[in-house]
Amino acid sequence: MTPLMENASDIKILLVDDRDENLLALETILINESYQIVKANSGRQALQCLLDDHDFYLIIMDVVMPGMDGFETAELIYGREKLKNIPIIFLTAMDIEENIYKGYKSGAVDYIRKPVVPELLRAKVGAFIDLSLKNKRLIAQEETLRAINQELEREVMERKLSEKKVKALNKDLQDKLAELQSLDAFAYSVSHDLMSPLNNINGLTNLLIRQHGQNLNESGQKMLHMVLESTQKMSKLVKNLLLFSRQANAELKKAELDMNAMVQAVLQEISAYKPLEKFQIVVQDLPKANCDENMIRQVWINFISNAIKYSQKSASPRIDVGALRNNGSAIYYVKDNGAGFDMKDYDKLFGAFQRLHTEKEFEGTGIGLNIVKRIVERHGGKVWAESSQGMGATFFFTLDKTYPETVLKVV
Known part of the structure; x- marks a missing residue:
C-alpha cells in the first residue's frame, strides 16, 4: 500500500x-x-x-x-x-x-x-487537514487489517480443506489397507487349502512312478514326470504365496542379529539341496543388525539363492556378500557375476509375479523379490539393485531410513 x-x-x-x-x-x-x-x-x-x-x-x-x-x-x-x-x-x-x-x-x-478572517481560515484549515491526515491513516490501516484478515480467512479455509483432504485420504488408505489385509488373509487361506491336494498329487505321482512306472512306455513315463514337475512348481508357488501372506501380517520381533552367523546358516541350508563346490563364495565381515531374525533370513535366502541361480551358467561363478557403511548406516549387498538384467526393466524387478527371464532360462515364481521388499520396508529400510545384462547383478538392502545419496558401487 x-x-x-x-x-x-x-x-x-x-x-x-x-x-x-x-x-x-x-x-x-x-x-x-x-x-x-x-x-x-x-x-x-x-x-x-x-x-x-x-x-x-x-x-x-x-x-x-x-x-x-x-x-x-x-x-x-x-x-x-x-x-x-x-x-x-x-x-x-x-x-x-x-x-x-x-x-x-x-x-x-x-x-x-x-x-x-485569514487567521481563522488558516487555523481551521490546518486543524482539518491534520484531522484528514489521521483519518486517511486510519482508513489505510483498516484496509491493511482487512487484507490481513482476508488472507487469514483464506489460510484457515485452505487448512480446513487440507484437513478434510487428509481425513479423506486417511480413510481411503485405511479402506485400502483393510482390503489388502483381507486379500492377504484370503491368499493365505487359499494357499493353505491348495497345499493339501498338491501334496496328495505329488505323493500319488511318486507312488505311481515307483510301483507302475516300469509298466509304462517311454511316453507315459515322460508324462508322469511332467505331472510331478508341474506339481512341484505349483507347490513352490503356493509356499511362496503363504510366505507372502505371513510376512504381511506377522508381528515384527526385533532383536540384535549376528549377520555373519545368519549368512553362514543360509549357505549351509542352500548347500543341502544345491551343490556349491563350483562357486567361489566370498563373505566379508558383516555388522550386526537390530531386526526380525526369521524375516531377514528370508531376505538372505532369496538374495543368495538368486545369485547362485543366475550365476550357475558362468564359467567361474563368484558370489560376494558384504556390507558398506553410509553415514553410520549398514548397507548389505549380494553380488554375482551371472546373467544380470537390463536396467530398463528395473520397475518390474520387485513387483509380484514379475520375471525378467523366461522359465526356460531360469526357473522361478517371480514373487521372491516382492517378499524381500515387503520385509525390508516393514523394517523401515530400502532395497534396490544395480546390473548390466550379462555382467552380473548386485542387490542392496538397508534396515533403517538412512539411504545412500548416490548410487553405491561394489568393486
Whole structure:
C-alpha cells in the first residue's frame, strides 16, 4: 500500500465558489501554506473534480451558488463512498444559526462567516487537514487489517480443506489397507487349502512312478514326470504365496542379529539341496543388525539363492556378500557375476509375479523379490539393485531410513 504523503505540497484542497474574486481571495490566504489548490466555480464543476480525483484532504465551499447550492453539492459528495470522509467547511454570509442544522445534515464539519478572517481560515484549515491526515491513516490501516484478515480467512479455509483432504485420504488408505489385509488373509487361506491336494498329487505321482512306472512306455513315463514337475512348481508357488501372506501380517520381533552367523546358516541350508563346490563364495565381515531374525533370513535366502541361480551358467561363478557403511548406516549387498538384467526393466524387478527371464532360462515364481521388499520396508529400510545384462547383478538392502545419496558401487 502507498504510504501517506504529509508534505504540504502533497495536500490538495478544493475551493468552490461561483465568484472568481472569492476564489482568488481564498487562494491568497492559503498560498503561504504551499497546499495544492484546485478551484471550481460551481457545485457541478466541483463534483466533476472529485470524480476525476478523489484524493482531496479538504473542501472549502460557498453555500450560496446558482444552480446547485453548497448544501445540495455536499449531499451529492457524501453520497459517494470514496468521498464521504473528505471534510467540508462552508463559507456563508447568511445567518449561521438559521442554517446550521441544514448544513450539518448535508455533511458540513464547520462554518466560516463571510467576510473571511485569514487567521481563522488558516487555523481551521490546518486543524482539518491534520484531522484528514489521521483519518486517511486510519482508513489505510483498516484496509491493511482487512487484507490481513482476508488472507487469514483464506489460510484457515485452505487448512480446513487440507484437513478434510487428509481425513479423506486417511480413510481411503485405511479402506485400502483393510482390503489388502483381507486379500492377504484370503491368499493365505487359499494357499493353505491348495497345499493339501498338491501334496496328495505329488505323493500319488511318486507312488505311481515307483510301483507302475516300469509298466509304462517311454511316453507315459515322460508324462508322469511332467505331472510331478508341474506339481512341484505349483507347490513352490503356493509356499511362496503363504510366505507372502505371513510376512504381511506377522508381528515384527526385533532383536540384535549376528549377520555373519545368519549368512553362514543360509549357505549351509542352500548347500543341502544345491551343490556349491563350483562357486567361489566370498563373505566379508558383516555388522550386526537390530531386526526380525526369521524375516531377514528370508531376505538372505532369496538374495543368495538368486545369485547362485543366475550365476550357475558362468564359467567361474563368484558370489560376494558384504556390507558398506553410509553415514553410520549398514548397507548389505549380494553380488554375482551371472546373467544380470537390463536396467530398463528395473520397475518390474520387485513387483509380484514379475520375471525378467523366461522359465526356460531360469526357473522361478517371480514373487521372491516382492517378499524381500515387503520385509525390508516393514523394517523401515530400502532395497534396490544395480546390473548390466550379462555382467552380473548386485542387490542392496538397508534396515533403517538412512539411504545412500548416490548410487553405491561394489568393486
